[in-house]
C-alpha cells in the first residue's frame with residue numbers, strides 16, 4: 001500500500017530479507033519492507049473505522065488521563081523488567097547513540113518484544129506489548145473520526161527565566177543523551193554497555209516511579225555515567241535536571257504514542273529546547289494501521305487513532321506527516337522520517353502479522369535560533 005504520507009526514503013535497513021517469492025512466506029519469521037496491496041489497505045481502513053465508531057465517554061477518558069501514571073506503575077509492577085527486550089538493534093538504526101561503536105558489534109533482529117513474550121503470545125492472535133485485545137471482526141463501517149487539532153499554549157521561544165544550573169548531574173560530560181519514557185531501562189542499559197566514550201552521560205526518565213526504581217536498582221546502573229529520574233512529560237511544572245541546550249540526543253522509543261494527542265506538541269517543544277544546536281531527537285513508534293491498531297475492539301477508542309488497552313495504558317498510531325508536523329513546529333529539521341513495514345510470521349500456526357512502525361530523526365539547526 002502507499003505509505004500514509006511521503007514515499008519511503010532510501011536507507012540502509014538492517015532488515016534486508018525481502019519476500020519476492022510468496023511460496024517462501026513461511027520459511028522465515030519475518031520479512032522486511034513489505035508492500036501492502038490496495039485491498040489490504042482498504043481492509044485496514046475499514047477495521048479502524050469500525051473500531052473507532054464508538055468513543056469512550058468523556059468521564060472515562062478523563063479517568064485514563066488523570067490516572068495514566070498509575071496504569072503504567074501497575075504495568076511495571078506486573079512485568080518488571082521482563083517485558084521489553086533489550087534493543088541492540090538501536091545502534092544500527094540510531095548510530096548517534098554510540099558514534100564510536102564498531103558497526104559489527106551487537107547486531108540483533110528488530111524485535112520490540114522479548115522473545116519470551118512473543119512466543120507466549122504467538123497464535124493468540126491478539127497480544128501487543130502484553131496488552132491483549134481480540135481481533136475485531138465486526139462488520140459495520142461507520143465514520144472515521146477526524147483528528148482533533150493539536151494545540152499548545154506554551155511559548156516556543158527559549159525560556160528567559162531559567163533556573164541556574166552550575167553543577168548538575170552530567171555537567172562535565174561531553175556527550176549527553178536523554179531517554180524519555182525509559183520504562184525499565186531496555187534502551188538505557190544497551191547504550192551504557194555499547195557506548196564506551198568516557199565523556200558520555202545518559203539521563204533517563206519516566207513518570208512511573210516503579211519504572212524508575214527498576215532502572216535505579218538494576219546492577220548495571222552506574223551513577224557516575226547515568227541519572228534516572230521521575231518526570232512527567234505532560235506536567236509543565238516538572239523541571240529537568242539539566243539546562244536548555246545541553247543535550248546531544250533525546251530518544252523516544254514507543255513513548256510519544258502513550259501521550260494524549262493534544263499534549264504531544266508541548267512535549268516535543270519542551271524536548272527540543274533541551275537540545276544543543278545540532279542535537280537530535282530520535283523516535284521509533286507505532287504507525288497507522290499497525291496490527292495492534294487493527295486488533296482493538298469497538299469501545300476502546302478514545303479519539304481518532306488513540307486507544308486504551310485492557311490494562312488502562314493508551315496508544316496512538318501515527319502517520320509520517322503527523323510526526324513531521326510535530327517536529328518541524330518545534331523548530332527541528334528532518335534528517336529521517338521513514339515507515340518500516342514488517343511482516344512477522346508464526347510458522348507453527350501459519351499466521352501472518354503486519355507491523356507498521358515509524359522511525360524519525362529531527363535535528364535542531366546549528367545556527368542561532370530566532
Ligand SMILES: C[S@@+](CC[C@H](N)C(=O)[O-])C[C@H]1O[C@@H](n2cnc3c(N)ncnc32)[C@H](O)[C@@H]1O
Pocket residue numbers: 068072084129180181182183184185186187205206207208211231232233234252253254255258259
Ligand atoms: C510503551 S512504554 C515504552 C518504554 C520504553 N521506552 C521501552 O521502549 O522499553 C511507554 C513508556 O512511556 C512512559 N510514559 C507514558 N506517559 C508518560 C509521561 N507523561 N511522562 C513520562 N513518561 C511517560 C510509560 O511509563 C512507559 O514507560
